[in-house]
Amino acid sequence: MRIVIADDHSVVRSGFSMIINYQEDMEVVATAGDGLEAYRMVQKYEPDVILLDISMPPGESGLIATGKISQDFPDTKIIILTMYDDDEYLFHSLKNGAKGYVLKSAPDEELLDAIRSVYAGDTYVHPKMTDVLVRQFITQDDMMEDNTNPFKLLSKRELEILPLVAKGYGNKEIAEKLFISVKTVEAHKSRFMDKIGLSSRPEILEYAIKKKLIEF
Amino acid sequence: MRIVIADDHSVVRSGFSMIINYQEDMEVVATAGDGLEAYRMVQKYEPDVILLDISMPPGESGLIATGKISQDFPDTKIIILTMYDDDEYLFHSLKNGAKGYVLKSAPDEELLDAIRSVYAGDTYVHPKMTDVLVRQFITQDDMMEDNTNPFKLLSKRELEILPLVAKGYGNKEIAEKLFISVKTVEAHKSRFMDKIGLSSRPEILEYAIKKKLIEF
């Protein structure tokens, strides 16, 4: 199995190279430090698998590279390797032709499993993100697009209250801001938490930032 | 030369381990996935050098860990390993006792050089950041009396708790994370709120973001 590694961190390139070359069925034929170089390496060596770090500068060239490589070299399976367990990145990666999605925090074994899976023609997604994927798949008929879009998922009041909760305001303060009772705030809050699947304040904050409902 | 590696990315831990163990004069004696574990590993193995990723959760415990380790184990040289070529991080790292500062995008040779340098008693800073350091040194007067600098204003515990409060964690959760009592968390919290002049959760969040104590 011939493999190319693309990551802007030298450490990660070396690390992977050593881990992979230690496997009997794998061999690193080239490494790249950015998206362009990655494309050239694929062009030159036509590897079985390429590991791509999505967050490579400049811009989003990891994603761009994914698209170009999967289009021009469909036989080279692409595994996205990233620090972020972000839904959006996952979706975009898969839409751009990636066959695998692995977090850098995952143990080595998982990475090697992922490589073998995509080489065998399967798709590998990090377990933590699979349920997001499944939910997206299940409701893809009626909601066509965007069942993760808070603007379609939540009511006006809920959209008004969520950012305030995220910013750290208490129920009482929110009630005063919106001229409604504390009990009403509680009701809206627990409803949107149910809807989205949030169960704590940190999760609400993270969600609000991810969905750009608040800015800093 | 006995070395400990602390990084929340499994890939980086494995990568480094292999690179370092390949050197004849170096040996990785332990690895850690977060700041607390890093401290315990240093405590247990008292290595010559520890490589610390600064962006390890929870909070900014990479920096906190730097302070604690350099204080309790001055013989263990600390090299900060980070993705960010951020001035602030560099300054804070050095002030907290780090002896080296290396970017993950640097080539392996540089990392090995850095390890050997700090082991020999020198300080190693990534070349690109040296000029920043020099400029800061030249105009060091204005930073001297910086009463807005949280790292000078707050204690280590307070610096550890503030980001967690900002992220929305409750006192109880923070107490569990840090293995201290709820009452202690309350005490630290109200103390740093007094010190800085914060009187609500939203203000804490805003402050934490402005001072880069948390990232999104």
Add this chain to the structure above:
DNA sequence: CAATGAATCAGGGAATTTCCTAATATCTCC
């Protein structure tokens, strides 16, 4: 050595939040 700051823990009482269930008034969509 005394003073200070830091970190730890505690008690008590008030305020707030959380978690239930439950009811009513709009409003829109078919």
Add this chain to the structure above:
DNA sequence: GGAGATATTAGGAAATTCCCTGATTCATTG
């Protein structure tokens, strides 16, 4: 017009937080 979603409010009990005061230990500093 009626079904269903949305907005509003309520009550009560348990959990949590907040706001005081106060105390101990340890390290540093004057």
